[in-house]
Amino acid sequence: MLSEVQAIASASHSNPYGFLGLHADHKGYLQINTFLPDAIQVSLLDEKGKVVAKLDKIDERGFFSKVTRRKKHFSYQLKVQTAHGEKTIADPFACSPVLNDLDIYLFNEGKHKKPYQILGAHCVEHDGVTGVSFVVWAPNASHVAVVGDFNNWDGRIHPMRKRLECGMWEIFIAENAAHTPVVEGCHYKFEVKDNSGNLLPLKADPYGAQAQMRPETSSVISAEVEFDWNDQQWMNSRQLRNDRSSPISIYELHLGSWQRDQDNEFLNYRDIAKRLIPYTLEMGFTHIQLMPVSEFPYDGSWGYQPVGLFAPTARFGNAQDFKYFVQACHNAGIGLLIDWVPGHFPIDEHGLAKFDGTCLFEHEDLRKGFHPDWNTLIYNYGRTEVANFLRASAMHWLDTYHVDGIRVDAVASMLYLDYSRADGEWIPNEHGGNENLEAVAFLKEFNEELYADYPGAFSVAEESTSWPGVSRPTSDGGLGFGYKWNMGWMNDSLEYMKRDPIYRQHHHNELSFGLVYAFDENFVLPLSHDEVVHGKGSILTRMPGDEWQQFANLRAYYSFMWAHPGKKLLFMGCEFGQRAEWNFDQGLDWHLLENDNHNGVQKLVKDLNHLYKTMPALHQLDCEKDGFDWIDHDNAEQSIYSFVRYGQNGTNPVLVVCNFTPTVQHAFRVGTPKAGYHREIFNSDAAIYGGSNVGNPLGTQSINRPWQGRTDSIEITVPPLATVMFELQG
Incomplete structure (x- = not known):
């Protein structure tokens, strides 16, 4: 017993769930063991709230224990008296496992679609009690405990259960089962010891849903409050x-x-x-x-x-x-x-x-x-x-x-x-x-x-x-x-x-x-x-x-x-x-x-x-070669490029001319793939943008004059350092 007490008190017990809580002794009688450093007196209560036993304090660091006269397991709580008063709490070491077999299987296979709903900290009801479940993956650790402002950051109080089949550690802490309530907004981290028992720096929760404002680094318990989403119209479209x-x-x-x-x-x-x-x-x-x-x-x-x-x-x-x-x-x-x-x-x-x-x-x-x-x-x-x-x-x-x-x-x-x-x-x-x-x-x-x-x-x-x-x-x-x-x-x-x-x-x-x-x-x-x-x-x-x-x-x-x-x-x-x-x-x-x-x-x-x-024409075929055609990409002397953008059938093409010199080009001829009226729909040199307002505000009509491999062409004014676009109407 003393060696196990020492192991609990030094946060080095290899199986705290096998020792803490209610267990049968060598004669079959149920023995309750608990570690509560702040407690003055601890009593064991049955499911009706009746005192089964008053526990003995067998170690000044806060270890209490008692062998009862009962042999049949029962639901219980602990009544704890501290310097701040008396309260009744659920024992974390009486709780059933948090993880189920399916979650463990999917996690091991790397196929869990929503592991963030299991790992991390979650405000849940477990075994009929409200509180917070904590799960973290640390397969090579010898000890993991959740620590936070609810247990004075003491890694001895809430050591976690290791699930050997997946390397995850888990614990459920009832809302009232700590120094202060374990609720939304509490700060927490994981205390981890490596395989040799060396204490590592406290770790934030990899799956944590909320964190402290920097420079603080703790994770924060976040209640998964239902949000009233009303964006279904967007999601459908x-x-x-x-x-x-x-x-x-x-x-x-x-x-x-x-x-x-x-x-x-x-x-x-x-x-x-x-x-x-x-x-x-x-x-x-x-x-x-x-x-x-x-x-x-x-x-x-x-x-x-x-x-x-x-x-x-x-x-x-x-x-x-x-x-x-x-x-x-x-x-x-x-x-x-x-x-x-x-x-x-x-x-x-x-x-x-x-x-x-x-x-x-x-x-x-x-x-x-x-x-x-x-x-x-x-x-x-x-x-x-x-x-x-x-x-x-x-x-x-x-x-x-x-x-x-x-x-x-x-x-x-x-x-x-x-x-x-x-x-x-x-x-x-x-x-x-x-x-x-x-x-x-x-x-x-x-x-x-x-x-x-x-x-x-x-x-x-x-x-x-x-x-x-x-x-x-x-x-x-x-x-x-x-x-x-x-x-x-x-x-x-x-x-x-x-x-x-x-x-x-x-x-x-x-x-x-x-x-x-x-x-x-x-x-x-x-x-x-x-x-x-x-x-x-x-x-x-x-x-x-x-x-x-x-x-x-x-x-x-x-x-x-x-x-x-x-x-x-x-x-x-x-x-x-x-x-x-x-x-x-x-x-x-x-x-x-x-x-x-x-x-x-x-x-x-x-x-x-x-x-x-x-x-x-400017977006429908953005990613399709049928949406683009060069008119002229070889006019290096004047640094002018001209090309056409196409949309799907039944839409008007757009002819684009870019002049990357400060020289205005008057009576500049451009081949066009479509005969008809060419409406200037955009001019980066327009006065409203800060330009010199040179352009083709009245648009232009194509003529049947072959140019640049096209049977028809237009004559336009090309503004300086500007891009102009024409909708090809016809």
């Missing part, structure tokens, strides 16, 4: 809205720096919704994409080094606040995507690193398990429990929070074993290649589950290489993503635009080359946050020339982007020509809109979004 044939124009956003309050503090999810959603509607974007909102410890990572993959960051409120935000988007007709980071995780000691004293979530070998670029760890995608954990974290946002899409960060770093590594710093796969076959299998299964279980939702890959079939179905040998960021187009087009117009003629193919592969994938054209940080300057300040030319270049470039095949993505602030690089630590420079040039860019983006949505 989103499959069409997210289809390749639909207009998708994405406003990428960092919640912490879009706007702040007057004291430069964060806004709540609800306050952001009230400001952001009307603005997004006014600007005409169809979707909002949030940079990671999974809980993360360091502001400077922008969310790309998450610790709590199941918890909306506390910076902007709680889970109910985030649901409000999502629903507000949907009820306004706006889709919501979130960034998701399965490619790496930080080494913060309260996180997943060496979770049970071993490399549980990461690879042991640093050649596979460590990212030298980011000083982060790499998930072991080949371990079924880890792959299940990651997939579930993504599906959790679709299921619990109704988000519409998952943009997967840094896919290239997952696909290649030699990503950012020199020879000798990586391990080839079983075939001797550099492909991470485990990551490939993981991504395919992720996409298959997403598209099978969440109709209308979609996935987007940030993948910067020429890996084939990223957005091809897995049944056709692809990775199964819905869309892929076109990083090649982004790099080439920005490289072209930063050149002085006098030199652009020597780099003419930088804008045209993207059309060689534009339909190999379902592309999104991204001007993302990555293009306005780390010394790159803003998009505006990369444009050459004086102020007028900078803005004219920017307007022409955006217009070329919106006319180009592919869905659109623009980072916040770019829509009004933010001058400074993005600073995650303050709001955008909204005061710039007092300037006509910045205001003009904002109007231009608004009109481009409207045109993109209302002209079928």
Whole structure:
């Protein structure tokens, strides 16, 4: 007995559930053992509340015990007297197991669709008692206890039961069975000892649904309050809205720096919704994409080094606040995507690193398990429990929070074993290649589950290489993503635009080359946050020339982007020509809109979004080669490009002419595929945008004069540093 008492008191007992609670002694009599450091007196009560026995305090550290005269097990409670009064509690060590056989089987197979409903902390009724269940996976630990402000962070009080068949540890604590009530809002972590009994840093809950505001790092018990979702109309319609044939124009956003309050503090999810959603509607974007909102410890990572993959960051409120935000988007007709980071995780000691004293979530070998670029760890995608954990974290946002899409960060770093590594710093796969076959299998299964279980939702890959079939179905040998960021187009087009117009003629193919592969994938054209940080300057300040030319270049470039095949993505602030690089630590420079040039860019983006949505030729065949045809991509001398966008049968084509020099071209002839009236529907040089107002306001009629391989042609005025578009009516 004394050795077991010592083991309990030192949080080193190998089987606390086999000793604490009510058990038969060697004679068959029931003996009650309990460890309650704050208790002065403890009594055992039967199911009717009758005192069965007063327990003896056999150790001054708080161990009480008594052999009863009963041999038949019965339901019981403990009456506990402390210096603060008397209360009756349910004994955690009398509770039946939390996990059932099916959950354990699915977890072991890596096929549990919703493990977040089992693991973590959940306010439930168990054995007829209300309280909180805690479950955590730590198969190599010798001791795990839940600690929190409800038990004075004492790992001796609530040691957990290890389920040997799955490596999970569990405990149910009745609401009243602790120093203070175990209820919603309580802070908690897991106390873990490795296989040798060494105490590790306290660990946050990998499946935690809520976390403390940084710099604090505890998980928070979150009651799963039923949210009154009323976005069914949106959910029923989103499959069409997210289809390749639909207009998708994405406003990428960092919640912490879009706007702040007057004291430069964060806004709540609800306050952001009230400001952001009307603005997004006014600007005409169809979707909002949030940079990671999974809980993360360091502001400077922008969310790309998450610790709590199941918890909306506390910076902007709680889970109910985030649901409000999502629903507000949907009820306004706006889709919501979130960034998701399965490619790496930080080494913060309260996180997943060496979770049970071993490399549980990461690879042991640093050649596979460590990212030298980011000083982060790499998930072991080949371990079924880890792959299940990651997939579930993504599906959790679709299921619990109704988000519409998952943009997967840094896919290239997952696909290649030699990503950012020199020879000798990586391990080839079983075939001797550099492909991470485990990551490939993981991504395919992720996409298959997403598209099978969440109709209308979609996935987007940030993948910067020429890996084939990223957005091809897995049944056709692809990775199964819905869309892929076109990083090649982004790099080439920005490289072209930063050149002085006098030199652009020597780099003419930088804008045209993207059309060689534009339909190999379902592309999104991204001007993302990555293009306005780390010394790159803003998009505006990369444009050459004086102020007028900078803005004219920017307007022409955006217009070329919106006319180009592919869905659109623009980072916040770019829509009004933010001058400074993005600073995650303050709001955008909204005061710039007092300037006509910045205001003009904002109007231009608004009109481009409207045109993109209302002209079928500009979106219906974004991802189909039949939706695009060059008129002339060889006019390097004048730096002019002309092409046609087509929609589905019965829609009018759109003719696009882009002039990337400051020279006005009068009486400029362009071949056209369709005879008839050509109505100018857009001109980036219009005065309302800050331009010189050169253009073709009356439109033009084609004539039967062959030009550029077409039987008909038009004669137009091409404005300086501008893009003009014509609807071909006939």
